[in-house]
Structure formats: structure tokens, C-alpha cells
Amino acid sequence: MLLETSLCDVCEEECDVPNQIDFQCAWCLRTVHTDCKPKIAEVCDFGPYKKFVIPPNCVTLETKRAGVRFRKSHVITIHDPGWTPWTPLIVLGNRKSGNGDGSHVLSTFRRLLNPLQVVDLADKSPEEALHWVTLVPSRGQSLILAAGGDGTAAWILNTIHSMKMDPAPSVGIIPLGTGNDLSRVLGWGKLFNKDSCSAFQILDSLTRSQVAHLDRWSVQIKSIRQLRLTRAIKSKWMYNYLSIGVDAQVALDFHNTRESSLYICSSRAFNKFLYLTFGTQQAMERLCKDLEQRIELYLDGTRVNLPPIESVVVLNIPSWAAGVDLWKLGRDSEDGTSCSEDQKMDDAKIEVMALYSSFHIARLQVGLSEPLKLGQASQVKIKLLNKTPMQIDGEPWLQPPAMIILSHVDKANVLMLSTETE
Known part of the structure; x- marks a missing residue:
């Protein structure tokens, strides 16, 4: 057609x-x-977007038998087509993401690129998908488009880091699902709309994008036993934000509901309704009340005195909870500590904020209140004295008593669009 x-x-x-x-x-x-x-x-001549294409004559496949009746092909070499510039593009996404938008994005890009350059993460792991990049000749500066939410982008950035890819490919985002805070900051928008944004427009934007750097933070979680003995350290990576308290509790309630067998409606409107419901529930129940008595917070080794709060948020980017710029909204700490430095996503510093309640969060989202700035730091330590809900980049869980240490590791390569290309 x-x-x-x-x-x-x-x-x-x-x-x-x-x-x-x-x-x-x-x-x-x-x-x-x-x-x-x-x-x-x-x-x-492969058209106006040939700089993104790996032509079929440059791909060598190896076919192996997979069972009695099936054969499976693997890419073993990629040759340089001789074009200048040449920035081969790999599109990674899940066909189930975004209420079917993921499937639309993948099928559309299969028409524009070599179909092998478009990988469905429902069928293959990021490691398998990124095997493409390791085979690209060194002259080719590979680009990656992550079709999904911030979790998909973080998954891909983590894989690039674990595979020790050098040079590391730069990652752009086609935002699907909800939230999409990293996508907003990088200029890719809050949500992909297939009716108003075509794949051609995305490729045009990609042509005008610039490589930027995003701080990658290590989060080490050392659980504490009752007898003061410590367990093995669990490590995670953070790109957007970490939070402990009421907002993590709301995210956890939503996550548990979505994983339930009774969850049969996955529309964005219904998901927003669920978030509103759980936020209202926490405004009444206040399960995270007196959080300041259940944690100890240290910024660059100095303990911070906390007022009555229900949440602590550690920010790496200027967007939280679907677009709220907390640091810009916030006021300085009540102890007079100045927090006047601008927030940057590549300065090896993170910003720490405090929130008072679920109702406070609701007011923040409509610009009718301001959070409390606790400070900026190169290292953050949080000691949990009791079991407390927490989340990292939208992944929530209930964390037992632990010492949590955030440290800067390095920088990830991301693709940023200017305001004009947004």
C-alpha cells in the first residue's frame, strides 16, 4: 500500500x-x-534519510537451525556503505507499549529503515538488539531511538553501560505511556501522537538533534538487619529521580494494581484516574506521616535537619511527576541554607527536595505551592530506620531498613532537541 x-x-x-x-x-x-x-x-539512492539506513548489501547473515522446522538468522558483519555522513539508526521499542502506539511506531520504521534495524523488546533483550551497534564500522556514529517511557530509555542506557560500548551511542526518545519526564527535558515532548507526528517528522528532528550528556548515578542499597549486620549491597542506576515517602507509596499502589489480574483497562485516562484515587487515599491515610523520624539524610557527609515531611525527592533532571520543575518552584531550606545554583543534568550534582503531603503534591502539579529545597550534593546518603516505600525512575517497591548511597558514576550520551525542533 x-x-x-x-x-x-x-x-x-x-x-x-x-x-x-x-x-x-x-x-x-x-x-x-x-x-x-x-x-x-x-x-x-536510499532517499533523503539514507544516513540512517544500513543497506541490505552491507549486512552478512548467518542462518542456524532452531528446532526441526525453523531456522534463525543472526547478523555477523556490517560493512561500510561509503556514505558521508552515515549515522545508522536503531529503533528499540515494545509493541505493547502506549496502548498500541508501540506497534505502530515499530511497523512504520520498518518501512523507512532496514527491518533488522527495528527491534521489538517484547521478543529480544536490549543486549541482543544492541549487538547491531557493536558490529557497525567505527566510522558509523550509531544513534538509538527508544520507543517507550522513561523506563525503556533507562533500560537501554543501562545496557549500553553494562556492555561497555565505546563509543557509546546516543539515545533519543519517542515518548509512549505516561510521565515521560526525561523525554520532556530532552525536548522530545510529553507524548507521541501518531495522528499529528509522523515517522518522517521524527527523522527530520533527529537530523537536527544534538548530543547532550546526562549524569548517571549509582544507587547502592545496603540492607540493615536487626542485629546490625549488613547484607550484600544491591546496586541500581538512576537517571531521573529517586524518592522516598508518599509519592513512592502512590506509585507503588498504582504498580500493584496494574500487576493485578483484575486490571483489565489500560487507557491513559483510567491510569490518571487511578493515580488521582491513590493520591486522595494517601491524603486521608497519611501512611508516610512523620517521615523525618524514620530516615536520616546526609548531603556530602553533613546531616540535614528535617522538618515534618512525608517525602524526600532526589532529582537529576528538571522534571518530576509528569513535568513539574520542582527545583525551579522550590524555596530555600528553613535553616537559611542557600540553594541558588541552577539545576543541570550534567554537573555531577543532584538536587534534594522535601514534600509535605499528598495534598502538597497535588498543589505542586498545578503550580499553587512550592517544595522545600534541602540542598545540592555530589553524594547523598539516606538511612532508612523503618520499612518505607521508595522508587527510582518510576520503579517502586517497599524497602526494608537500609543505608542508601547515591554517587556519581559517569555521563550517558543522549539526543536533545531544541525548542524549534520539539
Whole structure:
């Protein structure tokens, strides 16, 4: 099927009209009428987006038997096509993401790129998908588009780090699902809309994008036993934010509901309704009341005196809870400590804020209140004295007593769009 409003590349008249046979190239997607076909070149030039394409003649496959009746192909080498510039693009996503939008994104990009460059994470792990990048000749500066939420982007960034890829490919985001705080900060928007944004527009934006750096933070969680003995350290990575308290409790309640067998509706409107319901519930129950008595907070080794609060938020980017710029909204600490430095995502510092209640969060989201700035630091330690809900980049759980240490590791390469390309 031809793309909508396809025009003949020769005469520029409309194609795909009744009783007329037209041709379309599977690679450059140019269309021509039968009568115009002799006037175009015999060899495809891969079109205006060829800098993102790995042509089929540059891929060597190895086929192995997978069971009695099936064979499975693996890419073993990729050759340089000789184009300048050449920045091969890999699109990674889950077809189940975004109420079906993930499937639409993957199928659309399979038409524009080599289908092997588009990987469904429902079928393959990021390690398998990123095997492409390790095979690309060193001249090719690989780019990655993560079709999904912030969790998908973090998953891919973690995989790049664990695979020790050098040079590390830069990652852009096609935002699906809810939240999408990292996508907002990088200029990719709050939500992909297939009705108003085409794959061609995404590739045009990608052409104008710039490489930026995003601090990668190590989160070490050392559980504490009753007898003061410590267990093995559990390590995680953080790119967006970490929080302990009421907002993590709301995220945990939502997560548990979504994992339940009774969860049968996955629309964005219903998900927002659930968040509102759980937020209202916490405003009444206040399970995280007196959090200041259940934790100890240290910024660069100095203990911070906490007022009555229900949440502590550690920020790496200027977006939280679907677009709230907490640091910009916040006021200085009640002890007079100045927190006037601007927030940056690549300065090896993180910002620490305090929230008073679930109702306080609701007011923040409509700009009617301000959080409490606790400070900026290169290292943050939080000692949990009791079992407390916490989350890292949208992944919530109930954490037993532990010492939590956040330390800067390095920087990830990400793709940022300017305001004009957003």
C-alpha cells in the first residue's frame, strides 16, 4: 500500500488513483507512475534519510537451525556503505507499549529503515538488539531511538553501560505511556501522537538533534538487619529521580494494581484516574506521616535537619511527576541554607527536595505551592530506620531498613532537541 498523498517522483502528480498501476521503492519510498518509471534511475539512492539506513548489501547473515522446522538468522558483519555522513539508526521499542502506539511506531520504521534495524523488546533483550551497534564500522556514529517511557530509555542506557560500548551511542526518545519526564527535558515532548507526528517528522528532528550528556548515578542499597549486620549491597542506576515517602507509596499502589489480574483497562485516562484515587487515599491515610523520624539524610557527609515531611525527592533532571520543575518552584531550606545554583543534568550534582503531603503534591502539579529545597550534593546518603516505600525512575517497591548511597558514576550520551525542533 502506498503512503497517503504519495506523489509521482517524476511528474509530481498524485499516485494510487483508481484503475492505475504505480510503483514504490521499498527503500527510498519514492513512487512513480508506470509511464514515468523509465525516467528514474535504475539504482536506488536510499532517499533523503539514507544516513540512517544500513543497506541490505552491507549486512552478512548467518542462518542456524532452531528446532526441526525453523531456522534463525543472526547478523555477523556490517560493512561500510561509503556514505558521508552515515549515522545508522536503531529503533528499540515494545509493541505493547502506549496502548498500541508501540506497534505502530515499530511497523512504520520498518518501512523507512532496514527491518533488522527495528527491534521489538517484547521478543529480544536490549543486549541482543544492541549487538547491531557493536558490529557497525567505527566510522558509523550509531544513534538509538527508544520507543517507550522513561523506563525503556533507562533500560537501554543501562545496557549500553553494562556492555561497555565505546563509543557509546546516543539515545533519543519517542515518548509512549505516561510521565515521560526525561523525554520532556530532552525536548522530545510529553507524548507521541501518531495522528499529528509522523515517522518522517521524527527523522527530520533527529537530523537536527544534538548530543547532550546526562549524569548517571549509582544507587547502592545496603540492607540493615536487626542485629546490625549488613547484607550484600544491591546496586541500581538512576537517571531521573529517586524518592522516598508518599509519592513512592502512590506509585507503588498504582504498580500493584496494574500487576493485578483484575486490571483489565489500560487507557491513559483510567491510569490518571487511578493515580488521582491513590493520591486522595494517601491524603486521608497519611501512611508516610512523620517521615523525618524514620530516615536520616546526609548531603556530602553533613546531616540535614528535617522538618515534618512525608517525602524526600532526589532529582537529576528538571522534571518530576509528569513535568513539574520542582527545583525551579522550590524555596530555600528553613535553616537559611542557600540553594541558588541552577539545576543541570550534567554537573555531577543532584538536587534534594522535601514534600509535605499528598495534598502538597497535588498543589505542586498545578503550580499553587512550592517544595522545600534541602540542598545540592555530589553524594547523598539516606538511612532508612523503618520499612518505607521508595522508587527510582518510576520503579517502586517497599524497602526494608537500609543505608542508601547515591554517587556519581559517569555521563550517558543522549539526543536533545531544541525548542524549534520539539
